[in-house]
Amino acid sequence: xxxxxxxxxxxxxxxxxxxxxxxxxxxxxxxxxxxxxxxxxxxxxxxxxxxxxxxxxxxxxxxxxxxxxxxxxxxxxxxxxxxxxxxxxxxxxxxxxxxxxxxxxxxxxxxxxxxxxxxxxxxxxxxxxxxxxxxxxxxxxxxxxxxxxxxxxxxxxxxxxxxxxxxxxxxxxxxxxxxxxxxxxxxxxxxxxxxxxxxxxxxxxxxxxxxxxxxxxxxxxxxxxxxxxxxxxxxxxxxxxxxxxxxxxxxxxxxxxxxxxxxxxxxxxxxxxxxxxxxxxxxxxxxxxxxxxxxxxxxxxxxxxxxxxxxxxxxxxxxxxxxxxxxxxxxxxxxxxxxxxxxxxxxxxxxxxxxxxxxxxxxxxxxxxxxxxxxxxxxxxxxxxxxxxxxxxxxxxxxxxxxxxxxxxxxxxxxxxxxxxxxxxxxxxxxxxxxxxxxxxxxxx
Amino acid sequence: xxxxxxxxxxxxxxxxxxxxxxxxxxxxxxxxxxxxxxxxxxxxxxxxxxxxxxxxxxxxxxxxxxxxxxxxxxxxxxxxxxxxxxxxxxxxxxxxxxxxxxxxxxxxxxxxxxxxxxxxxxxxxxxxxxxxxxxxxxxxxxxxxxxxxxxxxxxxxxxxxxxxxxxxxxxxxxxxxxxxxxxxxxxxxxxxxxxxxxxxxxxxxxxxxxxxxxxxxxxxxxxxxxxxxxxxxxxxxxxxxxxxxxxxxxxxxxxxxxxxxxxxxxxxxxxxxxxxxxxxxxxxxxxxxxxxxxxxxxxxxxxxxxxxxxxxxxxxxxxxxxxxxxxxxxxxxxxxxxxxxxxxxxxxxxxxxxxxxxxxxxxxxxxxxxxxxxxxxxxxxxxxxxxxxxxxxxxxxxxxxxxxxxxxxxxxxxxxxxxxxxxxxxxxxxxxxxxxxxxxxxxxx
Numbered sequence: 076x077x078x079x080x081x082x083x084x085x086x087x088x089x090x091x092x093x094x095x096x097x098x099x100x101x102x103x104x105x106x107x108x109x110x111x112x113x114x115x116x117x118x119x120x121x122x123x124x125x126x127x128x129x130x131x132x133x134x135x136x137x138x139x140x141x142x143x144x145x146x147x148x149x150x151x152x153x154x155x156x157x158x159x160x161x162x163x164x165x166x167x168x169x170x171x172x173x174x175x176x177x178x179x180x181x182x183x184x185x186x187x188x189x190x191x192x193x194x195x196x197x198x199x200x201x202x203x204x205x206x207x208x209x210x211x212x213x214x215x216x217x218x219x220x221x222x223x224x225x226x227x228x229x230x231x232x233x234x235x236x237x238x239x240x241x242x243x244x245x246x247x248x249x250x251x252x253x254x255x256x257x258x259x260x261x262x263x264x265x266x267x268x269x270x271x272x273x274x275x276x277x278x279x280x281x282x283x284x285x286x287x288x289x290x291x292x293x294x295x296x297x298x299x300x301x302x303x304x305x306x307x308x309x310x311x312x313x314x315x316x317x318x319x320x321x322x323x324x325x326x327x328x329x330x331x332x333x334x335x336x337x338x339x340x341x342x343x344x345x346x347x348x349x350x351x352x353x354x355x356x357x358x359x360x361x362x363x364x365x366x367x368x369x370x371x372x373x374x375x376x377x378x379x380x381x382x383x384x385x386x387x388x389x390x391x392x393x394x395x396x397x398x399x400x401x402x403x404x405x406x407x408x409x410x411x412x413x414x415x416x417x418x419x420x421x422x423x424x425x426x427x428x429x430x431x432x433x434x435x436x437x438x439x440x441x442x443x444x445x446x447x448x449x450x451x452x453x454x455x456x457x458x459x460x461x462x463x464x465x466x467x468x469x470x471x472x473x474x475x476x477x478x479x480x481x482x483x484x485x486x487x488x489x490x491x492x493x494x495x496x497x498x499x500x501x502x503x504x505x506x507x508x509x510x511x512x513x514x515x516x517x518x519x520x
Numbered sequence: 521x522x523x524x525x526x527x528x529x530x531x532x533x534x535x536x537x538x539x540x541x542x543x544x545x546x547x548x549x550x551x552x553x554x555x556x557x558x559x560x561x562x563x564x565x566x567x568x569x570x571x572x573x574x575x576x577x578x579x580x581x582x583x584x585x586x587x588x589x590x591x592x593x594x595x596x597x598x599x600x601x602x603x604x605x606x607x608x609x610x611x612x613x614x615x616x617x618x619x620x621x622x623x624x625x626x627x628x629x630x631x632x633x634x635x636x637x638x639x640x641x642x643x644x645x646x647x648x649x650x651x652x653x654x655x656x657x658x659x660x661x662x663x664x665x666x667x668x669x670x671x672x673x674x675x676x677x678x679x680x681x682x683x684x685x686x687x688x689x690x691x692x693x694x695x696x697x698x699x700x701x702x703x704x705x706x707x708x709x710x711x712x713x714x715x716x717x718x719x720x721x722x723x724x725x726x727x728x729x730x731x732x733x734x735x736x737x738x739x740x741x742x743x744x745x746x747x748x749x750x751x752x753x754x755x756x757x758x759x760x761x762x763x764x765x766x767x768x769x770x771x772x773x774x775x776x777x778x779x780x781x782x783x784x785x786x787x788x789x790x791x792x793x794x795x796x797x798x799x800x801x802x803x804x805x806x807x808x809x810x811x812x813x814x815x816x817x818x819x820x821x822x823x824x825x826x827x828x829x830x831x832x833x834x835x836x837x838x839x840x841x842x843x844x845x846x847x848x849x850x851x852x853x854x855x856x857x858x859x860x861x862x863x864x865x866x867x868x869x870x871x872x873x874x875x876x877x878x879x880x881x882x883x884x885x886x887x888x889x890x891x892x893x894x895x896x897x898x899x900x901x902x903x904x905x906x907x908x909x910x911x912x913x914x915x916x917x918x919x920x921x922x923x924x925x926x927x928x929x930x931x932x933x934x935x936x937x938x939x940x941x942x943x944x945x946x947x948x949x950x951x952x953x954x955x956x957x958x959x960x961x962x963x964x965x
Contacts, residue, residue, distance in 0.1 A: 256701030
C-alpha cells in the first residue's frame with residue numbers, strides 16, 4: 076500500500092489529500108492545531124477568501140466544487156467608495172464573470188470532510204512537526220496534548236503547512252543550496268467585522284468587493300453569508316500621517332474613520348469598540364527554491380506565500396494540486412521526477428504571482444480611485460470584447476483563466492506599454508469609444 | 521553581577537567575550553562543536569583567512585593583536601598566473617600595506633584562550649542551541665554528549681554562531697516582521713592543500729595571494745606558516761564546460777588541472793590523489809533585518825554572511841565588535857538602545873559588503889587577467905599617491921581603512937564612472953602616465 080504524508084490540514088493540504096486518495100494512496104495528515112470544525116478559527120488569518128477560476132478547476136477535479144458553490148457569494152466587480160460616499164463600480168470581467176467570497180473556515184471544513192470521506196485519509200491534530208529526515212522520509216512530531224514525540228515513516232511528504240511552514244524551516248531550509256527569503260512589507264492589516272442589518276440583510280451591495288482606496292492605504296470589505304462583511308484595513312505599520320501606530324485610542328480610531336471612511340463610519344459607528352477584536356497582523360512575501368528535496372515537496376504558501384492583494388494565494392495553492400496531479404500522470408508517480416519538474420516549471424509562476432500581488436496593492440489602494448485608470452481599463456475591456464483572441468486583460472488572465480502566472484505577468488507588461496501609448500492620444504477622454512482608438516491598438520498588438 | 525551569553529565560540533564570539541569582560545560582564549559561551557584546540561577543525565570551512573585593517577583594529581582594542589601578528593603572513597599584492605605560467609604582480613595598496621594570511625584555527629585558539637584568561641569567561645562545548653525565549657532571555661541547549669537539555673537564563677544574548685546561526689533560525693526568524701534571505705550563488709568551492717617543499721620552504725612567493733584567473737572560475741592560494749598553501753578552486757557547481765559536476769574521476773581531475781592550471785599542476789602532480797580530501801562546499805549570501813530583538817543580537821556571519829571574495833567576512837565580524845563597543849559606551853549599556861542603533865546603522869554596511877564581495881569575484885576570477893583593468897588600477901594608484909585626499913582606491917577603502925563599507929561602496933561607484941571616462945581617452949595605454957590624464961581626473965573629481 077502506498078503511504079503519503081501531508082503536513083498541514085489547511086485548504087491545500089486537505090484538498091491534496093483527496094487527490095492522493097484518488098491515486099490509491101493511504102494518506103496521513105498531521106495538523107499542528109486543533110480540528111477547526113470543533114474550534115474557532117485562529118485569529119490573524121483572513122476569514123474569507125476570493126475563489127476564482129484556478130481554485131474552481133482544482134475543486135472540480137475532485138468533485139468538491141458543487142458543495143463549495145453553495146457557500147460562495149459571487150462578486151462581479153469592485154465598488155469604490157470615495158471620501159464623499161460616492162460609489163463607482165468597475166466590473167472584474169465579462170458579464171457573469173465573478174470572484175467568489177468564501178468563508179475560509181467553511182471551505183476548509185468541506186475539504187477536510189471530503190478527505191475523511193474517502194475512507195483513505197486520516198487527520199491527526201495537535202501534531203507539530205519538529206524534525207524531518209529528508210533522506211529517510213521520517214518525520215518527528217510533538218504531540219502538543221500529551222507532550223510526547225511521535226515518529227512517522229512514509230513514502231512521500233507534502234509540506235502544505237503555510238507561510239511559516241515547519242517542513243520548510245526544519246527540513247528544506249537546512250539543506251545545502253536551498254534559497255529562501257521572507258520579506259515583510261511595510262504595511263500591516265487589521266480585520267473588522269461589519270455586522271448585518273437587524274433583519275439579516277447586507278448593509279452594502281452584496282455582489283461586489285468594496286474598496287475605500289485612499290492612496291497609501293485602503294479598507295476593503297467582502298460579503299459573508301450571514302449578512303455581515305469581513306473588512307480589512309491595510310496601512311503602513313508606522314511612518315506618515317496614516318499608519319497603525321497613530322491609531323490606538325478610542326478617540327484616534329473614531330477620528331480616523333470619521334475623516335477617512337465617513338460612509339463606512341456611518342454604517343459602523345461602534346468601530347472603536349470593535350477595534351481590538353482582531354490583532355494587527357503583518358504581510359510577507361516568502362520565496363524559496365527548490366521546492367523539493369528527494370521525496371519531500373512544498374505546496375501553496377509553504378512554497379510561495381504572497382501578499383493577498385490579487386486574491387490568488389489559495390487559488391495558486393489549489394493550482395499547485397492541478398500541476399502536481401498532471402505531473403503524477405506524466406511521470407507515473409516517480410516522485411523525484413515529478414518534484415523536479417514541478418520545482419523547475421512552477422517556480423516562475425510563484426514568483427510572478429508574488430510580483431503581481433505587490434502590484435495589485437497599488438491598483439486597489441490607489442489607481443482605482445483615478446478616473447484615467449478606470450478609463451484605461453474600460454478601453455481594454457472594449458477592445459478585448461471586440462478582439463478576444465488579441466487581448467485578454469491582465470486581471471482576467473490571472474483570475475478567469477489558467478494561463479500561467481508567469482505568462483500573464485509578461486503579457487500584462489506588453490499590454491501596459493500599448494495602453495501607455497493609447498492613453499497618450501490627445502483627447503482620449505472624449506474619443507475613447509472611437510474607431511481611431513481601436514485602430515491604434517490594432518496597430519500596436 | 522552582569523551576565524552575558526554568547527552563542528558560538530568562533531572568531532567573533534571569542535573576541536567579543538574579551539570585550540564584554542572588559543566591561544565587567546560574566547560571560548558564558550555555548551559552542552555547538554568540540555573544543556577546536558583539542559580536535560581537528562571541521563571540514564568545509566576555509567582554513568586560512570586574510571586579516572586586514574578592520575580586523576587588526578578590533579584585535580588591538582583588546583590587546584590581542586601582538587600575539588596574532590606572530591602567526592600572520594603579510595601578502596603585499598596579488599600574483600596572477602596565466603595559462604603559460606607567466607606571473608603578473610599587482611600591489612594591494614601602498615608600500616608596506618598588506619593583508620595577512622592567518623590560520624583560522626590558530627587565530628580562534630588565541631582568542632578562546634584570551635577569553636578564558638580574563639577569568640570571567642567560560643566556554644561550554646557540544647551545546648547546541650535549540651530554543652530561545654526572546655522575551656525572557658532563556659536559552660535551551662542540547663548537550664550533544666549527554667543528550668540532556670540545558671536551560672540557561674541570562675541578561676543579554678549575542679548570536680555569534682555563523683552563517684547557519686541557530687540564534688537566528690530558532691530565535692529571530694520566528695519573530696514577526698523579521699526579514700531574511702539565504703541565496704546560494706551558482707558556484708561552489710573545494711580546498712586543496714599544496715604542500716611545502718621538502719626543506720619546509722614555500723613553493724610560491726610567500727608574500728602574495730596567488731590567483732589563477734580563468735574568467736568564469738579561478739584557483740587561489742594563500743600561504744601557511746609551515747610552507748604549505750591552502751588553495752581554493754571556485755567554479756560553478758554545474759553547467760558549462762568547466763564545472764564541478766564535470767570533474768569527478770582521477771582522469772578528469774588530472775586533465776582539468778593540466779589544461780587550465782599547468783604551472784600549478786607541475787607543482788602538484790598528485791592533485792588527483794588529494795581531490796577528495798576536502799568536500800565540495802557551497803557559498804551563500806545571507807541577509808537579515810533587524811539584527812536584534814529585545815536583548816538578543818546577531819553579530820558577524822549570523823547577521824550578514826557573505827561570499828569570501830573580498831576577504832572581509834571575519835574583518836566585518838570583528839568590526840561589529842568595534843561598533844557595538846562604541847555604542848555600549850554611548851548608550852551606557854542600555855542594550856535595547858545599543859542594539860536598535862547597531863541594527864539600523866550597521867545594516868547598510870553589511871549589505872554593502874555583500875554587494876562588494878560579489879563584485880570582487882568578478883575582479884579576481886576575470887578582470888585581473890585583463891591588462892586594461894590592471895592599467896586602470898595603476899592610474900588610480902598613481903593619482904591616489906599624488907592626491908591622497910582626493911582619491912583612495914576602493915580596495916584600499918575596504919581593506920586599509922575603516923571607512924564604512926556603505927560609504928566605500930558608493931564612493932567606488934563614483935570612482936568607476938570617473939575611470940570609465942579616463943579609460944576612454946584615445947591612446948590611454950601610451951599616455952596613462954602623462955599630466956593630461958592627471959588633469960582629466962582632477963577635472964572630474
